């Protein structure tokens with residue numbers, strides 16, 4: 001590429017959101033360039049909730065992802081208190097119908113490479129190692145970006161629309177002053193792999209989350225015999241300069257002792273990474289010629305494994321918005337992205353509300369209680385499975401109970417979300 005080039009759409013970022021958008025746009029015959037700078041650090045293993053599967057099927061990548069070497073299916077997830085005294089095992093098959101019974105655990109490097117390769121196969125031009133540097137504006141309309149190739153060469157890339165799928169870095173929001181941290185959620189995550197982790201007694205394939213007052217720890221078994229372990233604590237609790245694997249073990253002992261005991265027989269393997277400042281929101285999600293999707297639009301906490309689902313769902317919606325707008329008027333205006341903005345905001349309210357609710361010991365006690373009335377249990381499983389992208393049934397079952405619970409425990413954000421969803425129907 002040299003000088004100035006024009007395409008239909010620029011997608012900034014080659015994570016799950018960027019790859020899904022690239023695949024769908026290219027398949028619709030839209031000239032699409034995906035700028036995939038690559039990850040700054042190891043990502044390790046992650047859980048893809050059951051309702052990621054229909055999106056993978058929609059783009060035609062389900063079989064590829066299932067066949068990746070570390071991919072492991074799992075029918076359930078276990079949540080335990082940090083001291084191990086309480087716990088709930090959620091089986092996805094127990095969700096409100098139609099239940100999708102299987103989550104899959106993936107290694108993110110394999111998953112991201114497979115999705116990007118798939119987008120390329122469908123016709124997207126994937127520029128690996130390329131980064132968007134500066135947005136280009138014509139008054140209120142975004143018209144492209146300056147981009148940098150892996151050798152440092154800079155070019156001007158113009159487009160009818162730019163999808164910002166740049167993850168936590170939030171390319172546009174950072175450059176434009178729209179990125180704001182959540183002041184009461186200054187967390188850090190240490191993540192890496194362990195080998196020799198004893199199996200989850202409820203289900204050897206299931207992920208386990210230990211929830212403590214000061215943090216939480218997740219263990220995600222993979223098919224290669226390792227387990228991805230992530231610990232999230234207050235950012236100030238992490239000692240600088242200490243080896244990260246040692247720090248993870250020390251902090252686990254302090255905030256989730258049952259997890260530390262469980263991991264005592266296991267050994268850290270490979271690189272550990274520290275992720276900080278991930279809780280943020282973008283104050284503006286779309287405008288003439290642009291839209292922010294996935295983590296670029298906002299993120300609170302990985303506790304419920306919802307990040308990839310939200311990112312892929314918003315990206316698929318934004319791709320639809322672009323295809324529709326270009327076919328109608330050959331440009332994409334702010335209003336054309338209204339469905340994506342509404343979807344992103346509603347998913348943020350829902351899941352961020354649930355994460356905040358789980359910080360309330362009274363709600364946590366209910367969440368970890370073994371016995372629940374059948375329908376509320378099924379509704380909760382639907383939420384945990386990611387069944388939030390269709391006019392689902394979960395809120396019908398859960399809403400009255402949540403409102404009652406909210407009255408007792410002041411869980412207002414979640415109650416408000418539930419009520420809004422009910423009244424929109």
Ligand SMILES: Cc1cc2nc3c(=O)[nH]c(=O)nc-3n(C[C@H](O)[C@H](O)[C@H](O)COP(=O)(O)OP(=O)(O)OC[C@H]3O[C@@H](n4cnc5c(N)ncnc54)[C@H](O)[C@@H]3O)c2cc1C
Nearest residue numbers: 013015016017037038046047131132167294295302307308
């Ligand atoms: C500790 C931790 C554990 C998690 N575990 C889970 C889990 O188990 N399940 C789950 O669903 N979610 C999990 N998440 C969240 C999940 O990782 C994210 O929500 C998801 O990756 C978001 O996808 P994305 O495509 O929006 O962004 P990303 O996956 O971050 O992809 C963005 C890409 O854009 C690139 N980029 C950035 N700036 C530029 C630029 N200027 N030009 C070009 N490229 C650029 C980045 O390098 C990156 O490759 C976890 C998050 C954390 C912090």
